[in-house]
Amino acid sequence: MRDVYVLGIGITSFSRLEYPIVEIAAYSSVVALKDAGLNRVDHVFVANMGAARVNHQTALASALVDHLNLMPCGAETIENGPASGASAIKTGWMAVASGLHDTVMVTGVERMREVNNLEATDFVASLTHPYAEQIYGVTLPAMAGMFARLYMETYGVTSRHLAMVAIKNHDNAMLNRFAHLHEKISMEGILDSNDAMTNNPFVADPLRFYDLCPVSDGGATLILGTAEMAKKIGKPLIRLAGVGQATDTHCVHERANPTDLLAVRGAAGKAMEMAGVKPGEISVAELHDAFTILEIAESEEVGFFKKGEGHIALEEGYTELGGKLPINTSGGLKAKGHPVGATGVGQAHEIVTQLRGDAGERQVKNASKGLTVNFGGFGNNVVSLVFVRE
Amino acid sequence: MRDVYVLGIGITSFSRLEYPIVEIAAYSSVVALKDAGLNRVDHVFVANMGAARVNHQTALASALVDHLNLMPCGAETIENGPASGASAIKTGWMAVASGLHDTVMVTGVERMREVNNLEATDFVASLTHPYAEQIYGVTLPAMAGMFARLYMETYGVTSRHLAMVAIKNHDNAMLNRFAHLHEKISMEGILDSNDAMTNNPFVADPLRFYDLCPVSDGGATLILGTAEMAKKIGKPLIRLAGVGQATDTHCVHERANPTDLLAVRGAAGKAMEMAGVKPGEISVAELHDAFTILEIAESEEVGFFKKGEGHIALEEGYTELGGKLPINTSGGLKAKGHPVGATGVGQAHEIVTQLRGDAGERQVKNASKGLTVNFGGFGNNVVSLVFVRE
Numbered sequence: 001m002r003d004v005y006v007l008g009i010g011i012t013s014f015s016r017l018e019y020p021i022v023e024i025a026a027y028s029s030v031v032a033l034k035d036a037g038l039n040r041v042d043h044v045f046v047a048n049m050g051a052a053r054v055n056h057q058t059a060l061a062s063a064l065v066d067h068l069n070l071m072p073c074g075a076e077t078i079e080n081g082p083a084s085g086a087s088a089i090k091t092g093w094m095a096v097a098s099g100l101h102d103t104v105m106v107t108g109v110e111r112m113r114e115v116n117n118l119e120a121t122d123f124v125a126s127l128t129h130p131y132a133e134q135i136y137g138v139t140l141p142a143m144a145g146m147f148a149r150l151y152m153e154t155y156g157v158t159s160r161h162l163a164m165v166a167i168k169n170h171d172n173a174m175l176n177r178f179a180h181l182h183e184k185i186s187m188e189g190i191l192d193s194n195d196a197m198t199n200n201p202f203v204a205d206p207l208r209f210y211d212l213c214p215v216s217d218g219g220a221t222l223i224l225g226t227a228e229m230a231k232k233i234g235k236p237l238i239r240l241a242g243v244g245q246a247t248d249t250h251c252v253h254e255r256a257n258p259t260d261l262l263a264v265r266g267a268a269g270k271a272m273e274m275a276g277v278k279p280g281e282i283s284v285a286e287l288h289d290a291f292t293i294l295e296i297a298e299s300e301e302v303g304f305f306k307k308g309e310g311h312i313a314l315e316e317g318y319t320e321l322g323g324k325l326p327i328n329t330s331g332g333l334k335a336k337g338h339p340v341g342a343t344g345v346g347q348a349h350e351i352v353t354q355l356r357g358d359a360g361e362r363q364v365k366n367a368s369k370g371l372t373v374n375f376g377g378f379g380n381n382v383v384s385l386v387f388v389r390e
Numbered sequence: 391m392r393d394v395y396v397l398g399i400g401i402t403s404f405s406r407l408e409y410p411i412v413e414i415a416a417y418s419s420v421v422a423l424k425d426a427g428l429n430r431v432d433h434v435f436v437a438n439m440g441a442a443r444v445n446h447q448t449a450l451a452s453a454l455v456d457h458l459n460l461m462p463c464g465a466e467t468i469e470n471g472p473a474s475g476a477s478a479i480k481t482g483w484m485a486v487a488s489g490l491h492d493t494v495m496v497t498g499v500e501r502m503r504e505v506n507n508l509e510a511t512d513f514v515a516s517l518t519h520p521y522a523e524q525i526y527g528v529t530l531p532a533m534a535g536m537f538a539r540l541y542m543e544t545y546g547v548t549s550r551h552l553a554m555v556a557i558k559n560h561d562n563a564m565l566n567r568f569a570h571l572h573e574k575i576s577m578e579g580i581l582d583s584n585d586a587m588t589n590n591p592f593v594a595d596p597l598r599f600y601d602l603c604p605v606s607d608g609g610a611t612l613i614l615g616t617a618e619m620a621k622k623i624g625k626p627l628i629r630l631a632g633v634g635q636a637t638d639t640h641c642v643h644e645r646a647n648p649t650d651l652l653a654v655r656g657a658a659g660k661a662m663e664m665a666g667v668k669p670g671e672i673s674v675a676e677l678h679d680a681f682t683i684l685e686i687a688e689s690e691e692v693g694f695f696k697k698g699e700g701h702i703a704l705e706e707g708y709t710e711l712g713g714k715l716p717i718n719t720s721g722g723l724k725a726k727g728h729p730v731g732a733t734g735v736g737q738a739h740e741i742v743t744q745l746r747g748d749a750g751e752r753q754v755k756n757a758s759k760g761l762t763v764n765f766g767g768f769g770n771n772v773v774s775l776v777f778v779r780e
Contacts, residue, residue, distance in 0.1 A: 001489040003523070020520055043635075052469075052516060056524070058473035059517035066519070072656045074635030075771060076477045077469040079442075081449035082602040087466045091481060097393040098488035100633075126450035130410055134446070140633040243490075245433075245464030250456035266462045320457060365440035381452040381465060 004096045004345050005230035006238040007103065007223040008036025011349045014180040014218035016113045019327035021048075021055045022063045024219040025109040029068055029343075032105065032221035037233055040105045041099035041223060047088035047108035048341035051077075053114050064107065067123055068071035080292065081127040081291045083376030084108065085220070086274045086383035089175040090243040092224045104225050105148070108345035109219040120131030120215045124340070127377050130248050135154055141212060143252055143378045144291035145204030152206060153324035155308035159206060161315065163191050168320050175321075175332025176364040177349075180216045180337030192360045211292040216337030220345035222352070236356045242277065242386030244270030250380045257353020261301045263326040263382040264373055271371065275386035279303035282325060282386075286347035288375035295319075298373050299327060300383070321362055329354060344374035346387060355389040394486045396628040396777070397613040398426025399667035401739045404528050404570040404608035404727030406503045410451045411438075411445045412574045414609040414649075415499035418732075419458055422495065423612035425541075427623055431613065432491035434465035437478035437498035438731035440513050441467075444505050456496065462701045471517040471679065473766030474498065475610070475734020476773035489680035492616050498735035499609040510605045514730070517767050519640045531602060533642055533768045534681035535594030541649050541683055542596060542723045547594055551705065553700060556684035556724055558710050565752040566740075570606045570727030599722040601682040606727030610735035612742070632667065632776030634660030640770045651691045652770040654763055658692035661761070665776035669693035672715060673757040674744045676737035678723040685709075688763050692774070693744035705712025711752055717750045719744060734764035736774060738752065745779040 004328045017024050025046060028076075032124060033039060046061040057063070061075035065131035080087035085108035092104040112120045121139050128134045128143075151157050164184060173179035189198040192212045230237055246266025252258050253379025272279065279302060287302070289295035296310040304325060305313045313319060319327040330336045351370035353359050368389045375382050392567045400421025407414050407453040412753040413437060423429060447453070451465035455773060465729050470477035474499035482494040502510045511529050563569035578661045582598045590598045620627055636656025642648050662669065669692060677692070680686035686700040694715060695703045701729075703709060709717040720726045720740035723733060741760035742747050748758075765772050 020408060022520060049448055050442060052440060052513075053448075056516050057437055057520055058469065058513075059767050059771065060441075061470060062517075062637060062639055063519065065637045066654070066770065071638055072636040072653065074637060075470070076474075076481065076659075078466040079448065079469060080451060080465070084466075091466065091484070094481070094484040094488045094490055095489065098484045100484055100487065103403045123442075123448075127452075127455065128447050130412060130447055221434050246462040247452060247464060250453055263462065267464075377449050377452050380456065381449065383464070 001097045002099060003227050004093045004224050004240045005227055006240060006352050007229055007233055008032040008348045009033060009092035009134055009352050010221040011178050011346060012219045013178050014216045014339055017217040021051055021057055021109060021111040021261060024111055024217060025064045025107050026067045028219035029105060030108045030220040032223050035217060035375055037225045041073060041103040041105040042231040043073055043095055043104045044070065045088040045106045046077045046079050047084040048110060049079055049084050050110060050340060051080060054124055055111055067073055067100055070170060080112050080381055081376040082340050083220050083374040083383045086372060086374035086385055089222055089345060089348055089385060092322045093240055093243050096224050096226060098319050101138060103229060104224045105221060106345060107221040108342035110339035110341040111217045112215050113217050117276040120353035129255040131167045132251045135322060140378065141204040147208045148206050148293040151206050155167060155245040157296060157311045159191060161308055162211050162292040163187055163313055164296045165289060169289065169328050169332040169334040172329050172362055173335035176336060179331040179335055180214050182336040185210060189381055203369060208290060209311055213290045213333040216339040218337060218342045220342045220349050222345055222348050225282055237390040238355050239350050239388050239390055240385060242275030244268060244384045249380045252378050260386050261379045263379050264301040267382040267384040268373060271384040271386045276368050277386055281369055282371045283369050284329060284351060284364045285327050285371045286330060287295060287327055289328060289334045290338055292334060295327060302373060311384060326364050347372040347374060351387050391487045392489060393617050394483045394614050395617055395628045396582055396630060396742050397424040397619055398410040399739045399742050400425060400611040401568050401736060402609045403568050404606045404729055407607040411441055411447055411499060411501040412457050414501055414607060415454050415497050416611035419495060420476055420554055421426050429492065431463060431493040431495040433463055433494045434460065435478040435482050436467045437474040437497045437735060438467050438500060439469055439471060439474050440500060440730065445501055448460045451651045457699045470771055471729050471766040472772045473684055473764040473771055474731045474733055476762060476764035476775055479612055479735060479738055479775060480635060482772055483519050483630055483633050486614050486616060487693045492618060494614045495611060496523040496735060497611040498732035500729035500731040501607045502605050502729060503607050507605055522641045530768065531594040534683060535597045536595050537682040542686060544649055547686060547701045549581060551701040552682040553577055554704055555679060555685045556651065558680065559718050559722040559724040562711060562719050562752055563725030566721050566726060569721040569725055570604050570755045571725040573601060576699055597681060600731060602729040603680045603723040606729040608729035609725060610739050612738050625778040628742050628745050629778050630660035631778040632665030634658060634664065634774045637771045639767055640767065651687055651769045653769050654688050654691040657772040657774040658763060661774040661776045665778060667759050667776055671759055672761045673759050674719060674741060674754045675717050675761045676740050677717055677719060677763045679718060679724045680728055682724060685717060692763060716754050719754060737762040737764060741777050745777055755775050
């Protein structure tokens, strides 16, 4: 098994992008190739969830290879719902680790705003269980609402804690030019003022508008390769040191304790074990905050905090920029955006940027070890990655 | 890099299957698990092209893991158009070869007949180039028609040769209980009789009805693992000895010589090189005959025959059951059927069945080395596999 390193990274703005999906993918790919100083790779993996449905486009990986004139390099699309991005990175890891390829480009992409929000919500709901969930009309926000309510009742989390996640991540996004939302929000504006109900209406009680991520378009790319390649490039050596994945019951209601996210615990545990890193050693993390409650829950499941204490760490500023363990310095899905297939690659992009020391105003000091959690389904298939600066 | 072996195989009938797609996938998976004597695997890869569009189902891999109660095993869906199946097998190979997993289940599945033939054709056309092909309304049969016409003009292939492929593969399918079409056809019935135009009308001149594969539902599974695991199981040792992939221009009209299938040549060449096998040593091959002309063209590109001489070998019975190098003993896509995501895995299922000596009436004598070609796009992304009996 060979070690695997990050050779290059690239990203587009996460926002509404009026380009064909293959061009969005091509953009972040070209940025990453330039970053790595390469004009060829041995293989391409594309992470995408919805092009077949939303963009009437299949075989997107072949289209990207052609668009970038990378023939005869092979390519596939990897889909694992909202965790497609990290799944594709893990697959890229396998390609290099196995010795089959020396350089692999992993590009995550989604163009969700080609359809309206209702269709986008329906599209995302296609990841739910076909006859135990989907046919009853349950959507992801509905699941997250039920999950949040149970979490609040069990652990004393309040709406203010949820809002704190949103405010922190919107603050971070102000420092990230690739983020979808550049909008500073405050407790006053979204919870405490007379017009809070207008500014921040309920979407799925107890979740309100600012508890949900936006529907975004975007692309992000990571180029992986061997140690030899990485040393040639002359950038800080960032190793993809751990890849972990775990599944849980497809249906949330079948879990013994529905506030437990066992797949998060399993995936992050495996990734850290493989990397030989403990939760307390992580400098910076990108957690999958499609809904604010998830950042709190995941911060506990990965082992940063005890179960039920994530919201206390949040209150104490532990996870903000300048805190002991900054979470979602990019703005997270909440404010950076959530172009589904690109999300997991975008998380890795942020961690690599931090470990390289290139994060500018949002730089975490002495960042040396970073973790991502990319959350598929409603926690039924989770992929976690650990990056280490050498 | 560790050697990778086949531990188990399973398949459903390829036909119209009135079950939810996840149950079709589960069926072949359970058959393969039973064949391998396993009730757990370390990871699952699902090959599928159209569930998001045709079945309103994404995250199919997670649904399958849940359906089979394989949690917490990780899973992804791999899509590479009609070559999704072999792409997923290649990815499974990487997972075992890299040392990340010891046992991997690869299940290809498609349920295309949930929509009508017009919608199925439109769905498959979504793999064409978005603004150089798709918007002009070109479909795969249209491309194959143009390709066939050029091939006939260049190499002297006639409609009778195309019909010979169909007749041979229908004959083979009569001996395969999993095949979609159990219908013996003859030159008299489809070309020479007064009612041939009624029996066998033009679809995309020069291709007629019997030159095209049917639209099928189906699932197929391969379980891969280490040598140690394979030896425990006590079946003939079948090694996945070569995995090759290559791309070509997405658009057929951009190829210097549109009758060349460079990606077939590249993929099969790499797979055989990796396996240390020459074309002349192959005992049995499954080639991607979605259109009859493709079997002829691919049999040349993989190196079995000189360019332009495939139809002569066919005429001489070289590729029929009992010939020197039987091609598509399963019936091929032409008569076994083409449930897109399952096709490449189904090809591998046939080769393993042959190498194990389990093919019954269609058994190729002393079969020891088998090759598959799984053709994505119109030859823009091709994956080839070589299996060797040890």
